[in-house]
Amino acid sequence: xxxxxxxxxxxxxxxxxxxxxxxxxxxxxxxxxxxxxxxxxxxxxxxxxxxxxxxxxxxxxxxxxxxxxxxxxxxxxxxxxxxxxxxxxxxxxxxxxxxxxxxxxxxxxxxxxxxxxxxxxxxxxxxxxxxxxxxxxxxxxxxxxxxxxxxxxxxxxxxxxxxxxxxxxxxxxxxxxxxxxxxxxxxxxxxxxxxxxxxxxxxxxxxxxxxxxxxxxxxxxxxxxxxxxxxxxxxxxxxxxxxxxxxxxxxxxxxxxxxxxxxxxxxxxxxxxxxxxxxxxxxxxxxxxxxxxxxxxxxxxxxxxxxxxxxxxxxxxxxxxxxxxxxxxxxxxxxxxxxxxxxxxxxxxxxxxxxxxxxxxxxxxxxxxxxxx
Numbered sequence: 001x002x003x004x005x006x007x008x009x010x011x012x013x014x015x016x017x018x019x020x021x022x023x024x025x026x027x028x029x030x031x032x033x034x035x036x037x038x039x040x041x042x043x044x045x046x047x048x049x050x051x052x053x054x055x056x057x058x059x060x061x062x063x064x065x066x067x068x069x070x071x072x073x074x075x076x077x078x079x080x081x082x083x084x085x086x087x088x089x090x091x092x093x094x095x096x097x098x099x100x101x102x103x104x105x106x107x108x109x110x111x112x113x114x115x116x117x118x119x120x121x122x123x124x125x126x127x128x129x130x131x132x133x134x135x136x137x138x139x140x141x142x143x144x145x146x147x148x149x150x151x152x153x154x155x156x157x158x159x160x161x162x163x164x165x166x167x168x169x170x171x172x173x174x175x176x177x178x179x180x181x182x183x184x185x186x187x188x189x190x191x192x193x194x195x196x197x198x199x200x201x202x203x204x205x206x207x208x209x210x211x212x213x214x215x216x217x218x219x220x221x222x223x224x225x226x227x228x229x230x231x232x233x234x235x236x237x238x239x240x241x242x243x244x245x246x247x248x249x250x251x252x253x254x255x256x257x258x259x260x261x262x263x264x265x266x267x268x269x270x271x272x273x274x275x276x277x278x279x280x281x282x283x284x285x286x287x288x289x290x291x292x293x294x295x296x297x298x299x300x301x302x303x304x305x306x307x308x309x310x311x312x313x314x315x316x317x318x319x320x321x322x323x324x325x326x327x328x329x330x331x332x333x334x335x336x337x338x339x340x341x342x343x344x345x346x347x348x349x350x351x352x353x354x355x356x357x358x359x360x361x362x363x364x365x366x367x368x369x370x371x372x373x
Contacts, residue, residue: 102154236299
């Protein structure tokens with residue numbers, strides 16, 4: 001037994017040496033653009049043994065850290081790491097080569113056997129979702145609009161601007177980080193190749209993304225293959241959530257389809273009525289809210305060919321709201337059944353459902369159905 005343990009330890013040591021050699025060769029290939037490598041002991045020291053946890057997602061846990069220079073960082077310990085050293089470095093280099101004001105900056109990485117981590121710039125306000133559903137103060141309409149426009153510009157860069165074009169596949173408030181001036185930064189892109197996701201947030205078909213934000217074609221390939229338009233759909237659902245999160249309950253409704261926020265808000269826009277969302281007190285705020293809602297409704301059209309490109313979304317947001325046409329009502333009516341794997345053709349809402357909340361939990365009178373994220 002003792003001899004076997006020595007042999008096993010020697011094999012592991014040799015495997016680690018091979019992986020380290022692959023890492024060093026790959027790093028040299030990128031020259032000055034190479035990502036900075038940190039030892040696991042350095043990662044542990046800068047996070048004070050992972051003392052302060054900032055959050056947790058499908059790819060692992062995030063901890064607050066501090067470099068010797070005093071700069072604060074966010075360290076993501078990757079769960080379910082996979083791939084060899086060369087694959088890991090190539091993917092990390094692809095992520096680190098992105099540079100945009102609305103994309104979170106990757107500063108370095110750690111690779112020691114199965115211990116793998118990514119180091120990002122620190123975002124003091126955390127993720128957008130806590131400002132939509134948490135106890136934090138609500139954002140004013142001008143800030144919400146600037147955040148929505150910044151996210152669109154970040155997606156435009158991922159789709160068209162960087163060397164390796166990237167489709168995110170998981171746009172949602174949790175993956176939007178905010179700096180000290182509430183500038184949005186898209187995070188968690190490119191990680192699917194580095195590690196396996198936790199089963200709890202993988203769709204029923206094994207597709208990447210989060211139920212409630214995922215485009216129908218990601219669930220059901222018969223409705224068209226997943227593409228950059230899948231991000232456009234997710235963006236639309238997220239921005240609708242941004243505009244409607246303050247209004248969790250809509251009273252005096254007769255069916256679940258009316259309580260589904262996109263359905264309800266489309267009727268308001270189509271009729272030219274006041275949107276009825278909270279804290280709109282000026283004409284300027286009403287215009288910003290109407291623009292966000294109208295653009296979002298275009299983004300969630302059921303046929304991807306009817307959806308605008310993300311570049312068009314930016315153009316629409318920067319234009320005059322009066323020139324925006326109201327899109328046809330061609331979107332799926334029940335995100336709960338879509339999340340459960342029911343084909344979109346069967347997602348018409350039934351009149352015996354009573355949905356009591358619009359965002360966060362989607363709930364019937366009798367039981368919990370699904371989560372709107």
